[in-house]
Amino acid sequence: MNHSNQKYGVAIIGTGIGGSTLAAVLARQGLSAIVFEGGMHPRFTIGESMILETSEAMRALAELYDVPELAYFSSENYYSIIGTSHGVKRHFSFLHHSPSEKQDTRKSLQAVIPKFPYGHEIHIHRQDSDYLLMSIAISYGANVLQGTPVHDITVKPDGVEILTDKQAYHARYIVDAGGMKSILAEKYGWRHRDLRAHTRTVYTHMVDVPCFNDVGPSREQYGHPFRASEGTLHHVFKGGWLWVIPFNNHSRATNPLCSVGLQLDPRVYSLRADLTPEQEFYSFIARFPDIHEQFKGVRPVRAWMRTDRLQYSSQHVVGDRFALLAHAVGFIDPLYSKGLYVTHMSVMVTADLILKAHRTGNYSAAAFAPLEQMTLRYMGMHDRLVANSFKSWSHYKLWSVYSVLWLLGAYQEYLKLTVTRLRAKGRADYLAQLSGLKLAGGGFAPFFKLQEKVDALIEQVNPDDEADVDRTTAEIRGLYSAYPWMPSAFRDLLAGKNCLPNNKLRVNLFNRSDGFLGDGIYREHFFGNQTMIDLILKSLREQARYSVQALCRRHGVRMSCAAVAPLRLRRGILHRG
Numbered sequence: 001m002n003h004s005n006q007k008y009g010v011a012i013i014g015t016g017i018g019g020s021t022l023a024a025v026l027a028r029q030g031l032s033a034i035v036f037e038g039g040m041h042p043r044f045t046i047g048e049s050m051i052l053e054t055s056e057a058m059r060a061l062a063e064l065y066d067v068p069e070l071a072y073f074s075s076e077n078y079y080s081i082i083g084t085s086h087g088v089k090r091h092f093s094f095l096h097h098s099p100s101e102k103q104d105t106r107k108s109l110q111a112v113i114p115k116f117p118y119g120h121e122i123h124i125h126r127q128d129s130d131y132l133l134m135s136i137a138i139s140y141g142a143n144v145l146q147g148t149p150v151h152d153i154t155v156k157p158d159g160v161e162i163l164t165d166k167q168a169y170h171a172r173y174i175v176d177a178g179g180m181k182s183i184l185a186e187k188y189g190w191r192h193r194d195l196r197a198h199t200r201t202v203y204t205h206m207v208d209v210p211c212f213n214d215v216g217p218s219r220e221q222y223g224h225p226f227r228a229s230e231g232t233l234h235h236v237f238k239g240g241w242l243w244v245i246p247f248n249n250h251s252r253a254t255n256p257l258c259s260v261g262l263q264l265d266p267r268v269y270s271l272r273a274d275l276t277p278e279q280e281f282y283s284f285i286a287r288f289p290d291i292h293e294q295f296k297g298v299r300p301v302r303a304w305m306r307t308d309r310l311q312y313s314s315q316h317v318v319g320d321r322f323a324l325l326a327h328a329v330g331f332i333d334p335l336y337s338k339g340l341y342v343t344h345m346s347v348m349v350t351a352d353l354i355l356k357a358h359r360t361g362n363y364s365a366a367a368f369a370p371l372e373q374m375t376l377r378y379m380g381m382h383d384r385l386v387a388n389s390f391k392s393w394s395h396y397k398l399w400s401v402y403s404v405l406w407l408l409g410a411y412q413e414y415l416k417l418t419v420t421r422l423r424a425k426g427r428a429d430y431l432a433q434l435s436g437l438k439l440a441g442g443g444f445a446p447f448f449k450l451q452e453k454v455d456a457l458i459e460q461v462n463p464d465d466e467a468d469v470d471r472t473t474a475e476i477r478g479l480y481s482a483y484p485w486m487p488s489a490f491r492d493l494l495a496g497k498n499c500l501p502n503n504k505l506r507v508n509l510f511n512r513s514d515g516f517l518g519d520g521i522y523r524e525h526f527f528g529n530q531t532m533i534d535l536i537l538k539s540l541r542e543q544a545r546y547s548v549q550a551l552c553r554r555h556g557v558r559m560s561c562a563a564v565a566p567l568r569l570r571r572g573i574l575h576r577g
């Protein structure tokens with residue numbers, strides 16, 4: 001066997017969105033990085049729906065590690081750079097269905113994604129995003145070996161040895177960004193499935209999927225600000241849900257595909273091995289007349305994928321000289337699109353700890369403990385959120401109150417992330433201020449108290465007992481009323497409204513105590529000493545900074561620098577190992 005003499009600063013397994021982002025960041029910060037990819041780009045993969053928290057984490061990575069390209073996938077503003085194969089996401093919508101019944105427009109929720117200040121979000125066409133991100137990592141100097149699966153890793157006191165088919169490589173530290181097939185999680189026997197959520201999935205990419213508003217009730221009948229096809233649509237029902245993620249939903253679109261995936265609780269709907277995945281999909285959706293209508297005459301462009309239980313986790317995240325990136329640690333469910341958010345926060349913390357270890361020489365598990373704590377906290381919160389959402393779909397009254405907990409948690413998380421990036425004095429300060437995050441709630445202790453109580457109530461309720469459902473929803477509404485920092489738009493949802501407002505500036509945002517800034521511990525936690533004027537000025541600056549023109553200008557500078565300094569771009573290698 002050939003042994004490479006070079007010892008790299010870091011080795012990374014996998015060039016998915018996580019591995020490539022980490023490689024770009026570390027290479028940009030001067031570390032020698034070697035990256036192994038078992039497959040070849042471009043390649044199909046899943047995980048396409050963005051959320052505000054993910055986009056914000058990408059902006060933070062771009063700024064704090066000085067890799068501006070990492071913000072490309074955070075907004076529709078950047079189609080001219082990333083291409084028009086990605087879809088737009090102007091909302092996150094949920095339609096609740098009951099078997100054999102037409103969808104009731106009142107049982108719907110359109111959570112509008114604000115256009116100001118960053119532009120709407122996107123549906124990422126992963127084969128393109130992942131290829132581009134890998135290329136960006138290479139352009140910063142990472143060495144990427146495609147078609148080179150890692151077979152084994154030996155951890156030694158002074159580094160790691162990585163075995164591939166052809167050669168052994170050496171590095172000071174290794175990060176497993178190999179996703180569910182993580183060889184380190186397997187090697188150390190850390191995999192487990194002791195989780196609350198219980199789902200399986202059937203998915204593919206399709207063409208000719210119509211907008212739901214053209215086969216079911218119209219946008220006007222719903223009273224929603226946007227058409228269903230302009231964002232991520234979730235059809236939800238007892239025991240499962242179905243995603244519809246179009247890429248062909250904006251005026252510049254060049255990609256006819258639409259991603260479709262059905263998640264089912266196998267304890268309610270066991271896998272039909274007697275049917276092909278496609279037959280199972282159609283036989284299942286036949287129960288819901290409107291969903292069935294949406295998929296009449298559509299065509300898959302690739303083979304259907306069908307899995308057994310999706311959930312997996314890991315006892316640990318770090319060991320001496322190695323760490324698992326989030327998706328190698330675990331996965332819960334596509335619901336609420338938290339996967340990419342957790343992945344990017346995991347990149348954020350992993351990169352910081354590796355750079356520290358590079359300075360101190362301390363690559364021990366103890367030095368990387370904050371990564372383990374954060375990742376497992378995030379997984380735990382998502383697991384409970386998914387399990388209880390599934391339960392709440394058994395009775396619309398439960399979902400109508402539980403959905404507000406999801407929204408509140410997501411909103412506060414996004415707020416904390418954004419305001420912290422705007423206020424922090426550098427990366428260390430940013431990470432210190434975010435050290436209490438748990439995926440939802442922005443690290444705000446009163447939110448966690450509220451969430452604990454609401455989750456406990458949902459876990460106890462019997463959804464088949466109407467009186468119990470009424471008692472529980474009344475109690476949850478009481479808890480929300482006693483929470484002084486519930487945004488007025490969410491209170492409107494509790495009063496029966498079925499959407500969030502579309503970018504409307506409301507006068508009551510400026511109220512002193514219950515306006516946007518809130519007061520007391522809330523104001524201190526989320527905004528510190530920022531005034532409304534500070535925030536308005538910062539938002540305007542952000543809008544200018546992340547505008548199409550500003551980004552193209554920055555992109556143009558890097559591209560023209562590359563033209564005069566091609567050596568740096570050529571340092572990375574891209575070949576079959």
Ligand SMILES: Cc1cc2nc3c(=O)[nH]c(=O)nc-3n(C[C@H](O)[C@H](O)[C@H](O)COP(=O)(O)OP(=O)(O)OC[C@H]3O[C@@H](n4cnc5c(N)ncnc54)[C@H](O)[C@@H]3O)c2cc1C
Binds near residue numbers: 036178181339
């Ligand atoms: C069904 C489903 C739907 C999802 N939907 C969403 C969504 O809508 N929104 C969202 O935010 N998240 C979603 N996710 C989660 C999202 O897919 C992940 O967060 C994301 O893909 C993680 O990226 P990654 O690069 O860490 O891992 P992956 O994308 O899994 O990439 C891992 C890479 O490692 C390579 N690899 C593995 N083992 C080896 C080895 N031994 N040697 C060399 N290379 C190796 C693989 O070939 C692959 O390229 C979804 C997940 C699933 C399963």
